Structures are given as C-alpha cells and as structure tokens.
Amino acid sequence: MISADRDALTIAGLITAALGLSLAAHYFAGRGGWTISLVLIVAGVLLGLYVLVRLWPRLLRPRFSYQWTGAGALYLLSVAAVAAGALSSANNLLFLILACQLAALVVSGLFSRLNLASLELQCVMPDHVFAGQDVPVRLALRNLKRWMASFSIRLRIELRLPDSPEVYFAMLPGGRTASMVVNVRFPRRGAYRQDTFWLRSGFPFGFVIKGARLSIPRDLLVYPSVAPAPDLESSWPRLSSQWEMHRVGLGQDLYRIRPYQTGDSSRVVHWKATAHTGELKVREFAGEEDRRVEMVFDCSVPPGFYWYSRFEKGVALCASIAWRLHSRGAGLRFEPGGLEDIYDILRYLALVDAEEGPSRLRMEPHGSFQVIFTARPDHVAASLPESSYYCYDLESL
16 A cells, blocks of 8 residues: 655645745846845745755655656657757746746656555455466555546556566546456466565656555465366276275165176175066175275475476376365375365475475375375385275376
8 A cells, every 4th residue: 555645745835835935036026125035035945945855755765666758758858958958048938948847847746646645455366276277366456545536557466477467547536446357377386475566657747657566465375286187187087997996895875786797795686676687686885985085195206307397297186186086075185194175185285395215105005095196106005905096106297
C-alpha cells in the first residue's frame, strides 16, 4: 500500500504561494514599492528553501523508479533550446515560455506522485498450486483517495518467471476498487517468494514513467505437476491390474463372479450362476483393506549429475500416480513420513531433493499394495510377492 502523502499537497500549496508572492513582488516593484517587493521576494525564497530542505526529502522516501520516455526526452531538449535562446537574446517572451515549461515539469512530478498515492493492493491466489498449470490470480487495486482518481496504472507481479503478468487500469475513481484476474504458470515445483509488485504510470503528460515498489511478502509452494504424462499412461494398465490382483481375497464383500480355475476351493463355487450358465462359476471376495495403497519414494540416487533430471521425472510421476489413486478413492500411505493426506504428500514432493548415497528406506512387505519409486530396484526385498507391489526404476525414466 502507498500511504496518503500530505507532504505532496503541502508542497503544491507552498509552491503556489511562492508563485503568488513573486507576482505580488513584481506588481509592487512596478509601482515603486521596493521595500514591500523585497519582503515578498525574501518570503518566496524562504518558502522555496523550506520546500527543498524539509518537505522534498520526505516526499522522496518511498521507493520510486523513473524512466524517461521519448516524449520526455524531446521536451527536455525543447526546454534546453528555449533556455539557450532566452539567455542569449534576453527576450522576455522566451523567459515566459521557459517558465511555463518548467512549471509543467513541476506539475507533472507532483501529479504523478499524487496519482500513485493512497493505493491499496490485494492479491488472492488458490491454496493449492501445481506446476505447469495456469493459476488464476485475482488482483484488486483500491483507491483510498476520495477526492482524486488515479489514471493509467500498470500493475506488474515480480515472481522471477519468464513472463511476469501485467495488468492495466485506465482509471480508478476515488474510493473505488478495480480487480482483474490474470493467469500465472509456474514451470517447476518448489518454493517461490512473492514479495514485489510494481505500480507504474506515465500520468499526466507521459514525460516520465514513474514506478512505485510494493512489498507484500508471501511464500508460495508449487506442487509437482499431476497432469497425465506418457510414462504414467504407459505403466498405469499394468499397475492397476496388479492392484486389482492384490485386492482379490476372502473378505466379506463380493468382488466378482468368474469361471472356475484349477486350485479354487469348492467353498467359493457359486451354484446358482453355475446352474444358470451351465459352466462352473466361483465367487471372489474383496479384502477388507483392498483399497489401501502404500507409496514408497526413495530419495537416494547414485553419484552422477544425470540422475537429477531422472529424479525430477520420478517426482512428477509419483505425484501424478498419487493424485490418480486419490481421485479413485484409494486410501494412501506415503513413506517416508507415514503421510496419508494427499496434500501432505504433494507438499513433501514439492520440496524433496535427491540425496547421493545409500538408501535409507526398507522396502519390505506391509500388507498393503505398494508402489515403489527408487533408483536402486535391486534393494527391493525378495520377500515381496510379485502381485503386491509395482516398482518404478528411476534409471528407466
């Protein structure tokens, strides 16, 4: 927020008073009142010194940036040309034109300062942000000045992204709020720091683009992308089939009726379906914890720079599978940490880093179906039944 600045109004009033004193001094000097004219001149000079010494430094305290435009550069050249002509010819008309040009510069500086004063910014983002997806960001700019509108405001978000979004407000009436929604896309997972906004405006004459820096510290956590990827689509049929095989058990809920296979117990024969079809049918029951999936993510990788790109692919694939299993109603347990909430899992994956060295996880049977991500598939316990887990080898990603 840029707070209301009364010093700007005070400066404008004192400069106006100084100009009035100078005009009054000229009036009395033309009529022979030299004493009054001298007093008025001294008073005007004192007002000018007070503005320069006391008020002007206070006015410049906020962080502003200045960028001269092409029109502003041409205007300065014209001021220099008029000043050179006035000094060389001592022409009163040129001095009057020069005074008007300099006054326009002063007015431009004061009004541009007031244009950016008393503006309050609110930024609203979703609680959950995924890499590679458009994130809607709502920017609301409120003008706290009830007596003056703000014109031609450009608002830019600095997020250290290739394309930082920028919005434009043509006019913001006093006491009103204007809002816009922009889309931001984060290319990678991880922690981001959103702490800088820039307000820029060339009002009123466009000679200088004045910018004000706003600091609104906020930490953003970007989850890995959960969009469908080729690695996921190619491996999902086999993973889901192994999960289905693991779900089959002797629980209390009927899972399906299928043809008899060698080795099936006579206790599970479905006689009614057998009589109806003329073919021997058996019942399969779902286990009590058939929808439970344990995901194991091994952070350790062998030495080598090329492993880090594969590690990132593994993180994205793990996040995608966790998201798909969650959307299908599967209960999740994530190791390390024993996490069960999907967003806790995504937070862990957003910040996890590869660690060179031996694996610290023990990949052993736990009763639930396991999905294992590791750069060392040879460390998977041999006691794991083939139908009770699915292993992603990071080396193949």
